[in-house]
Amino acid sequence: MHKMNRRQRDFTVKCLGLVSCLIIVFFLFRYLTSAKSSELSDGYEYDNPFEVVDNTKKKQFDIKQHLQNVIDNPLEIKQHVKNIIQEVLPQQNEPTESSSIDSNRYSPNWEALDKRPLPKWFDEAKIGIFIHWGLFSVPSFGSEWFWWSWKGKEATHKIETKAFMKKNYRSNYTYADFAPDFTAEFFNATEWAEVFKNSGAKYVVLTAKHHEGYTNWPSAYSYSWNSLAIGPKKDLVGQLGAAVREKDLKFGLYHSLYEWFHPLYLRDKRNNFQTQDFVRAKAMPELYELVNVYKPDIIWSDGEWEAEDTYWNSTQFIAWLYNDSPVKDTVVTNDRWGKSVRCKHGGFLGCNDRYNPGILQKRKWENCMTIDKKSWGFRREANLKDYLTIEKLLLTMVETISCGGNILINIGPAHDGTISAVYLERLSQMGEWLKVNGEAIYFSVPWNFQNDHVNQHVWYTKRVIGDQASVYAIALKWPHNNKLQLAGPITGDITNVTMLGYNTPMKWTADPSGGIHIDIPFISYKDIPCKWAWVFKMTGLTNS
Known part of the structure; x- marks a missing residue:
């Protein structure tokens, strides 16, 4: 041979x-x-x-x-x-009911999973930054639901979106044609992380995958439809996660369970979700991949509303997450895991977008809201009036935290990786306020009252350090004639009142019918501690 x-x-x-x-x-x-x-x-x-x-x-x-x-x-x-x-x-070995034999493990059912204690860091953090960034950032028109508005059945903004496409793009343009223009050329993960750190936020949640199915990481289950294969040619999840953690912030990932136009999902839907081809081939493998590769502190699920949690295999995944995953002791989950689950089960409750009940809740909850009133993704056509003012942003934050919630504040970067000036300004203003008043926010707990009965512009928080309990009255408007009347606090012999950032004790008198009257001295413009929302710290109250 x-x-x-x-x-x-x-x-x-x-x-x-x-x-x-x-x-x-x-x-x-x-x-x-x-x-x-x-x-x-x-x-x-x-x-x-x-x-x-x-x-x-x-x-x-x-x-x-x-x-x-x-x-x-x-x-x-x-x-x-x-x-x-x-x-x-x-890593995808699904837990079985036998896991209930071990008292330290969680069975794949909501009764068991809801008993898992929420990791302390989440309640202490209070403030997070939400980032909606994807292919929808290229047309940047209408909202992040651009494809739905353009192609979806019974879309509410279909006429405007089709007119936009007709005016700006060729007739045979497809949604996927936006992918090469999602360049992220000016994206600098370190600079973003610095912005978020300076904003006073303690955690960041990035859209790893929105409803369009495009992944911001090189997923093995989204081949050629991810940020490394086409568009930025970068692992956006990996880069931002590393930079955020370098700033000692927690890093979470948003993941949409369903996808608008994935053939396997649409086939399962036509089968009344009696088949699970999409879940087994795409949705769940992606989640296991995200957890094993990036070890997120939060799994922020969405896109669950068309099918029950049994279709999504949600409880099996969460049981694995709590029992065996590399983040089992620290990870936090939300409540969007099936159309009958929202506002009932999960690590914390989010219920609906911009959820802000205004009263104390029995369970930990989060208000995910956006600075742009009309969209979560970046919009080129937005006007200044479409964005929340810093006063409105602080009002929403204070209301939320007073009632025991966290606030997740959304921004929408542009396709090239820049963050518009209005977002940067709001985050900078928020950070400026928190540098003075963060004591009333971080590590705080709800007080006996959330909103004052006499002064509706005042919200309360409480914080206990050692043996001392401090109650914080956050006044969203400057008190008329420098006199602040509060119905909630009951004073005692050792009651002391100060304004955060201005440490001189303030005079006060007890109201005969209950409450307190605080006399605010004249404070020059250069000495006033902040421009918006002033915090009065009270110690020695008899009802603290």
């Missing part, structure tokens, strides 16, 4: 490696293209999300070409498959 020389052997090995890669790519391609949009019959208009135009090169960009590029670099596909097998799949 003819004996091969070294060059022939090397050539044979390379050929075998190439054939192996081709086989892997073939099955990936078959999976991604198995369900065609022409087969859908639910009334939506669909694009092919895997065929886009690279506007920088003026040529077609599609998944076939991208996979061919991967073939040219066999090491990339080998590492890609290795990551799936070694890092993610072994």
